[in-house]
Amino acid sequence: MKKSNLVIGLLVLVAVIAAVVSFEPSETKKTAAVSGKVKIGFVYVGPVADAGWTYEHDRGRLAVEAEYGGKVETVFVESVSEGPDAERVIAQMASDGANAVFTTSFGYMNPTIKVAQQFPDVRFEHATGYKRADNVATYSSRFYEGRHVLGLIAGKMTKSNTIGYIASFPIPEVVRGINAAYLAAKNVNPEVKFKVIWVSTWFDPGKEADAAKALIDQGADILMQHTDSAAPMKIAEERGIYAFGQASDQAAYGPNAQLTAIIDDWAPYYVRRVGDLMNGTWSSTDTWGGFDTGMVALAPYGKAVPDDVKVMAEEARKAITEGRLHAFTGPVNKQDGSPWLKAGETADDGTLLGMNFYVEGIEGSLP
Amino acid sequence: MDYGLLSSILHAILVASTPLVFAGLGALIQERAGVLNLGIEGLMIVGALAGFATALSGFPLLISILAAALAGALLASIFALLVLRLYANPVATGLALTLFGLGLSALAGAQYVGQAAPQVDAWNIPGLSHLPIVGHALFSHDPLVYLSISLAILMWWFITKSRAGLILRAVGENHSAAHALGFSVTRIRFLAIITGGALGGIGGSYLTLVQTPLFVEGMTAGRGWIALALVVFASWRPLRVIVGAYLFGSVSIIQLHGQALGVSVASQWLSMLPYIVTIGALVIIAGRGNFSHKAPGSLGVTFRESK
Numbered sequence: 143m144k145k146s147n148l149v150i151g152l153l154v155l156v157a158v159i160a161a162v163v164s165f166e167p168s169e170t171k172k173t174a175a176v177s178g179k180v181k182i183g184f185v186y187v188g189p190v191a192d193a194g195w196t197y198e199h200d201r202g203r204l205a206v207e208a209e210y211g212g213k214v215e216t217v218f219v220e221s222v223s224e225g226p227d228a229e230r231v232i233a234q235m236a237s238d239g240a241n242a243v244f245t246t247s248f249g250y251m252n253p254t255i256k257v258a259q260q261f262p263d264v265r266f267e268h269a270t271g272y273k274r275a276d277n278v279a280t281y282s283s284r285f286y287e288g289r290h291v292l293g294l295i296a297g298k299m300t301k302s303n304t305i306g307y308i309a310s311f312p313i314p315e316v317v318r319g320i321n322a323a324y325l326a327a328k329n330v331n332p333e334v335k336f337k338v339i340w341v342s343t344w345f346d347p348g349k350e351a352d353a354a355k356a357l358i359d360q361g362a363d364i365l366m367q368h369t370d371s372a373a374p375m376k377i378a379e380e381r382g383i384y385a386f387g388q389a390s391d392q393a394a395y396g397p398n399a400q401l402t403a404i405i406d407d408w409a410p411y412y413v414r415r416v417g418d419l420m421n422g423t424w425s426s427t428d429t430w431g432g433f434d435t436g437m438v439a440l441a442p443y444g445k446a447v448p449d450d451v452k453v454m455a456e457e458a459r460k461a462i463t464e465g466r467l468h469a470f471t472g473p474v475n476k477q478d479g480s481p482w483l484k485a486g487e488t489a490d491d492g493t494l495l496g497m498n499f500y501v502e503g504i505e506g507s508l509p
Numbered sequence: 510m511d512y513g514l515l516s517s518i519l520h521a522i523l524v525a526s527t528p529l530v531f532a533g534l535g536a537l538i539q540e541r542a543g544v545l546n547l548g549i550e551g552l553m554i555v556g557a558l559a560g561f562a563t564a565l566s567g568f569p570l571l572i573s574i575l576a577a578a579l580a581g582a583l584l585a586s587i588f589a590l591l592v593l594r595l596y597a598n599p600v601a602t603g604l605a606l607t608l609f610g611l612g613l614s615a616l617a618g619a620q621y622v623g624q625a626a627p628q629v630d631a632w633n634i635p636g637l638s639h640l641p642i643v644g645h646a647l648f649s650h651d652p653l654v655y656l657s658i659s660l661a662i663l664m665w666w667f668i669t670k671s672r673a674g675l676i677l678r679a680v681g682e683n684h685s686a687a688h689a690l691g692f693s694v695t696r697i698r699f700l701a702i703i704t705g706g707a708l709g710g711i712g713g714s715y716l717t718l719v720q721t722p723l724f725v726e727g728m729t730a731g732r733g734w735i736a737l738a739l740v741v742f743a744s745w746r747p748l749r750v751i752v753g754a755y756l757f758g759s760v761s762i763i764q765l766h767g768q769a770l771g772v773s774v775a776s777q778w779l780s781m782l783p784y785i786v787t788i789g790a791l792v793i794i795a796g797r798g799n800f801s802h803k804a805p806g807s808l809g810v811t812f813r814e815s816k
Contacts, residue, residue: 188727189615189726191615191725339769340768342777343730345727346730347721347723347728347730348528348716348729349761351720352521352525352720352765356518356762356766356769359514359517360770371723372623373723376625376721376723377721380628380722394623394625395623395625395723506768506771
C-alpha cells in the first residue's frame with residue numbers, strides 16, 4: 143500500500159518537474175533584426191530515420207549547420223502528428239527563442255498560421271502549403287518535374303503496360319504527381335495504364351507493402367509511390383520488378399529494382415533562407431523550385447535502365463531545367479473529357495497548386 | 510476475376526493477418542490471467558527490431574524468431590515487475606511500455622535503417638501446395654504462418670482442457686479465490702506476461718522478417734492496438750482470435766485490390782472498412798446472449814497479497 147503510493151507519488155513528481163522544465167519560458171528575447179547566434183527550429187512529420195521525406199529535411203538542417211557553423215543553432219522535433227499536437231510543438235519552439243521555424247508537412251499549415259499570429263517576431267516557413275502571412279513564407283518543390291521523367295522511363299520500360307501507383311492522400315501535390323507521370327508515360331507508350339491505390343497514410347510500411355503486392359498481383363511491373371517508406375521498393379526487389387525511390391535514394395532497398403529516385407534536396411533552400419534571416423533580407427515569399435534550383439534531383443539511374451532510355455530521360459531533364467519543356471503541355475483533357483490545355487499551352491501554377499482532377503486516360507475516380 | 514489473382518489475394522490475406530494472430534494471442538493469454546497489458550505495440554516493435562537484427566547477422570529464421578521472442582519477453586518482464594511487484598497502475602504502465610518500446614527500438618534500430626534482411630523461403634506442404642488456387646494461397650507459406658495457427662490451437666487446448674489452463678483462468682476470473690486455494694497469483698501472472706511478451710515480439714518480427722521486410726522506426730503503425738481490440742472481438746477465445754485477425758486482414762487486403770481493380774468507392778471508406786466490420790461484428794457478438802463474451806472477472810485489477 144505504502145509502496146504503491148510512493149511509486150505513484152514519484153511518478154507525479156517527475157511529471158510535474160518535466161512539465162515545469164519544458165514549459166518554462168525561455169529568457170532569450172527575439173529581436174526583429176537578428177544578430178548573434180540564430181536559432182532555427184524544424185518540425186518533422188515522420189522519424190528522421192524514415193529514409194525518405196523527413197530524412198531529406200533533416201539533411202537540409204545539417205547543411206545549414208555545416209554552412210554557418212557556430213553562428214546557428216538548430217533544434218528539431220520529429221514524428222509530430224498533423225493537428226493540435228503540431229500547434230503545441232510549433233508554439234513551444236517559438237517561445238523557446240527560435241528565430242525561425244520550418245514546418246515541413248502540408249498538414250501543419252493551419253497550426254503554423256495560428257502560431258505565427260501569436261509570435262509576430264518569429265519567422266515561419268511552411269513546406270508545401272499555400273497560406274502565407276508577413277512572417278510566414280511557403281516553399282515547395284516542383285516534384286512533378288521529377289515525376290515527368292519517371293513517367294517517361296516507366297512508359298518505355300513496362301512490358302505489361304501496367305504501372306502501379308501507391309498514393310497517400312488526394313491533395314493537389316499527390317494528384318499532380320500522378321497526372322504528370324501518366325501524361326509522360328502515355329506520351330511514349332499509348333498503351334500504358336495506371337493502377338492507383340490510395341492507402342490513406344504517409345507512413346505505414348506494412349500497408350504500403352500490402353498495396354505493392356496487390357498492384358504486382360494485378361499485373362503491374364513498375365511501381366511508383368507517393369508514400370514515405372521504402373517498403374514498396376523492398377517488395378519490388380523481392381518480386382523481381384522495378385520501382386522508383388521516393389524522396390530519397392532507396393537503392394539500398396532495391397539494388398536491382400530501383401530505376402531512379404526523385405530526391406528532395408532542401409539544402410540549397412534552407413541555406414539561402416537562413417542566410418537571408420541573418421543579414422536581414424528575409425521576407426515572406428512563395429518559393430516553388432524545380433530541377434533549376436537543385437531542389438528536385440534524381441538518383442543515379444539503375445543498371446536495368448537501357449542506354450537509350452537514359453538518354454531520353456536526361457534530355458527531358460535538361461529541357462525542363464532550361465525551361466524549354468513543361469510537364470503539363472497541351473493538348474490535355476480532364477478525365478471527364480472536358481478540355482483543359484489547348485495544344486502547346488502550358489499549365490499555370492495556380493491550377494497546378496490546386497489540382498483536384500485526373501487527366502483524361504487515368505481510370506478510377508479521385509477519392 | 511482470374512483464379513491466379515484470387516489465389517494471390519488469399520495468400521496476401523494470410524500474410525497480413527499473421528502478425529495480428531501472434532500479437533492477439535499474446536494479449537489474450539495475459540488477459541485470461543487477469544492482466545491488462547496496453548504495451549503490445551511496444552512489445553511488437555522491440556521484437557520486430559530484435560528479429561530483424563538477428564536475421565541480418567546471418568542467423569537462421571528459427572534463431573531470429575527466438576531472439577524476437579526473448580526481446581519481447583524481456584520488455585514484458587519490466588512490465589511484470591512494475592505491475593505485479595510495485596503495484597503500479599497497469600493502464601499507465603502499459604501505455605508507458607508502448608512509448609518506451611517505440612523509443613528504444615528507434616534508438617537501437619537507427620543503424621539498421623536502409624538494410625535488407627534475407628528472404629524467408631516458403632515451406633510448401635507436399636501434395637497440397639500444387640492444388641489449384643488454394644495450393645499457393647494456403648499451403649505455400651513461410652513457417653511462421655503455420656506456427657501462428659498451431660499456437661492458437663495449442664492455446665485453445667491449454668486454456669480449456671489442461672489443468673494449468675484452468676488455474677490460469679481461475680487467477681483471471683477471481684484472483685482472491687485462486688489465492689485462497691493456494692495458487693501463487695503473482696507467479697502465474699508473471700508467466701502469462703512473459704509468454705504474452707514473447708508472442709508479441711514474434712508478431713512484430715513477422716513484419717520485419719516476412720511482410721515488409723525491412724526495419725524503420727514506428728513501423729508497427731498501430732497493429733498492437735488492433736491486437737488488443739481483437740481479443741475483445743474474440744471474446745477472450747484463442748480460435749476466435751484467428752477468425753478476427755483473418756477478417757481484419759481480408760478486408761484490408763480486399764480493399765487494396767478493389768482500388769487497383771477500379772472499384773469506384775471512395776478509398777477513405779475502404780480504409781475505414783476493416784474497423785467498421787470489426788465494430789459491427791463486436792456489436793453482433795455482444796447482442797447474442799448465448800455467446801459467452803464476458804471479460805475475465807479480475808481483468809486489470811491489481812492483486813495484493815493480504816497478510
